[in-house]
Amino acid sequence: MPISTLALNDGHQVPWIAFGTGTALFGKDAEEAIRLAIDNGFTHLDGAQVYRNEDTLGDGILASGKPRSELFVTTKLGALQPGATPKSALQESLKKMKVDYVDLYLIHQASQHVGKLKEVWKGMEEAQKAGLTKSIGVSNFTADHLKDILEIATIPPAVNQLEAHPYVWKALQPNLAIHKQYNIVTSSYGGLSPIFRGKGGPLDPVIEQIRARLETTRGASVSDGQVLNKWLKQKGVLVVTTSSKAERIREYLDTEIVPELTADEIALIETIGGELHKRYFPGNWPPE
Numbered sequence: 305m306p307i308s309t310l311a312l313n314d315g316h317q318v319p320w321i322a323f324g325t326g327t328a329l330f331g332k333d334a335e336e337a338i339r340l341a342i343d344n345g346f347t348h349l350d351g352a353q354v355y356r357n358e359d360t361l362g363d364g365i366l367a368s369g370k371p372r373s374e375l376f377v378t379t380k381l382g383a384l385q386p387g388a389t390p391k392s393a394l395q396e397s398l399k400k401m402k403v404d405y406v407d408l409y410l411i412h413q414a415s416q417h418v419g420k421l422k423e424v425w426k427g428m429e430e431a432q433k434a435g436l437t438k439s440i441g442v443s444n445f446t447a448d449h450l451k452d453i454l455e456i457a458t459i460p461p462a463v464n465q466l467e468a469h470p471y472v473w474k475a476l477q478p479n480l481a482i483h484k485q486y487n488i489v490t491s492s493y494g495g496l497s498p499i500f501r502g503k504g505g506p507l508d509p510v511i512e513q514i515r516a517r518l519e520t521t522r523g524a525s526v527s528d529g530q531v532l533n534k535w536l537k538q539k540g541v542l543v544v545t546t547s548s549k550a551e552r553i554r555e556y557l558d559t560e561i562v563p564e565l566t567a568d569e570i571a572l573i574e575t576i577g578g579e580l581h582k583r584y585f586p587g588n589w590p591p592e
């Protein structure tokens with residue numbers, strides 16, 4: 305099944321859903337998980353220097369036998385070692401992943417580059433100009449962080465990856481406004497939090513109601529996770545998720561052909577989700 309794409313503000317396209325090697329795979333060997341994800345249809349792989357598994361992410365790509373040109377690979381810049389630049393750090397990542405370029409390179413955390421964000425963004429632009437990455441972006445950036453780098457950017461960020469689900473959607477509004485202004489794609493992690501990290505919240509009956517309606521419309525099974533991922537997809541969000549199970553990996557990709565949520569269902573998720581402010585990755589993305 306072909307995976308639909310989102311347009312980036314630099315002319316490139318990005319598959320709407322990515323398989324991540326953080327959280328459950330953080331600091332662990334990711335080869336088997338990546339091979340499983342690719343074998344079951346994922347083409348977009350989300351890594352990071354801080355996950356300490358770029359080498360096995362690359363091993364997973366090789367083990368899958370999938371040509372590099374058919375994959376979309378993201379990695380993220382961690383804290384810079386003395387003397388290093390975003391470009392030299394990416395060169396290290398490419399070596400570990402055994403690829404010549406990535407498709408997307410993000411600054412992982414603004415908090416790792418305090419007082420130096422403008423300089424680091426210039427370094428990201430250098431990495432892109434050198435052909436080491438097709439697109440550049442950020443992660444966990446607040447609206448203020450974005451404004452800071454936009455003062456000097458000759459290339460605006462293509463993506464901002466942050467915790468995004470209905471329990472933070474209201475708090476994300478200042479971000480979403482600036483993303484819209486600069487055509488920055490919002491990317492989510494933790495998108496499934498309401499159904500397991502935050503089970504028991506006000507959205508539980510809403511998700512069940514929508515899930516049951518979609519299942520009747522479809523005439524085939526629809527999961528709670530698909531309701532949330534479909535909501536994110538219809539909001540134009542790039543979803544970054546993960547799983548240890550082939551069946552769930554296929555379910556994530558099957559979200560594409562789940563019937564659309566109605567405008568009322570989307571509004572209900574946002575209204576009821578807005579009744580609770582809850583973040584599951586504290587420290588990653590201020591403010592609380």
Ligand SMILES: NC(=O)c1ccc[n+]([C@@H]2O[C@H](COP(=O)([O-])OP(=O)(O)OC[C@H]3O[C@@H](n4cnc5c(N)ncnc54)[C@H](OP(=O)(O)O)[C@@H]3O)[C@@H](O)[C@H]2O)c1
Nearest residue numbers: 324325326327443493494495496500544545546547548552
């Ligand atoms: N930029 C950043 O700072 C940042 C921070 C965090 C994460 N990330 C990226 O985002 C990726 C995904 O992160 P995430 O874990 O937050 O994604 P998520 O989509 O919120 O959750 C995925 C996890 O949900 C579990 N799951 C799915 N459906 C479930 C259900 N019905 N019941 C119970 N568990 C269920 C899966 O476990 P199973 O194995 O059981 O399927 C999997 O571990 C990471 O790997 C990383 O690449 C980035």
